[in-house]
Amino acid sequence: MSSLFNYTLRIADSSLILGQRMSEWCSKGPTLEEDIALSNIALDLFGQANGFYEYAALLDGKKSADELAFLRNEREFFNHQIVELENGHFGNTIVRNFLHDAFSFLFYTQLANSKDETLAALARKSLKEVKYHLRHSSNWLIRLGDGTEESNEKVQTSLEENWQFIGELFEMDEIDTKLLNAGIGVDNTALKSGWDDIVNNTLKKAKLSRPEDGYMATGGKKGMHTEYLGFLLAEMQFLQRAYPDAKW
Amino acid sequence: MQNGNTNKIWELLNTVPDPEIPVISVVELGVVRDVSFLESTYIISITPTYSGCPAVKTFTDDITNCLQENGIENFKIKKVYSPAWTTDWMSKQTKEKLRNYGIAPPSKTVICPRCNSKNTALISEFGATACKALYKCTGCLEPFEFFKCI
Helix, strand or coil, X not given: CCHHHHHHHHHHHHHHHHHHHHHXXXXXXXXXXXXXXXXXXXXXXXXXXXXXXXXXXXXXXXXXXXXXHHXXXXXXXXXXXXXXXXXXXXXXXXXXXXXXXXXXXXXHXXXXXXXXXXXXXXXXXXXXXXXXXXXXXXXXXXXXXXXXXXXXXXXXXXXXXXXXXXXXXXXXXXXXXXHHHCCXXXXXXXXXXXXXXXXXXXXHHCCCCCCCCCCCCCCHHHCCCCCHHHHHHHHHHHHHHHCCCCCX | CCCCCHHHHHHHHCCCECCCCCCCEHHHHCCEEEEEEECCEEEEEECCCCCCCCHHHHHHHHHHHHHHHCCCCCXXXXXXXXXXXXXXXXXXXXXXXXXXXXXXXXXCCCCCCCCCCCCEEEEECCCCCCCEEEEEECCCCCEEEEECCC
């Protein structure tokens, strides 16, 4: 498995899994407009994932984009753990998305300068959409944090609960380092200060306090996941597993 | 049509309507990026508006049908991502068509397509399709769609 293939797959996996989580909101949104918003975000994320999977499939030459999405097991997925966490209540979804959107925004901004033309093109495309997602999650976070006592308390709790999953976003492993040195990949560690700025500014506006750094979960990029991913895949992959090659 | 006349292809493509906004064509929307003729084959490059836009599949099918109906079989449709699609590619005429259709065209100031009032308010960042947001006019009180600038 080439490093570039693996690197591309990681990006695709994080988009796909977060997209699947967003699609779970379809028909369950708190208001009609928000239902449409969350489903639209799901579509963007699936589209982004598809672009990266198609490129990964091209690099690999063995599995198609669909096979990569629907016929791999839990341990073969390399997404960040934060995107696989259950949606919980609406405020919790907003917190989780906000933390990841801020990262994606900075990540794609850098990847847009990649020496790999395909990754750079996909990053520039994704960046336009992710900017919009970040605006959506930031606005809601401010509205909920600076809302009622109850909404503030709920999102503050979600913030504390999700915090242990942010450490992984800024990690560098041997694949990241190899591609960074080749001028293809992104220096995740260097994204942290920009991320801190976005998060601190938004939390201040939202009247929320930044949690203390404590234990940080890790392993998503190595195929280690929370117990939630297996259930997500079971639902997402059911059709292709039960009726292989089914088409409509 | 084996002679490599790409102008003719552009003309035909300009008759293929956007599946969701039928008053403008796929060319006017800026989805068709390039038509070239290489080794007896027309290469039609298209770019998605939004990554996950479900209309991309329909664009591809509609373009295929249109060309085949006009007796053209020697073509390939290629998906390109760079440069990323932008509403800046839309001409004034295209924007005017959108406005007449009841969709506020992409611009810095969101103007009500019905009464031209600049007093408008955002209802939702997202609308019925990925490319639109929902607004309402505080002048005539009508809700309307706004084609987002990206």
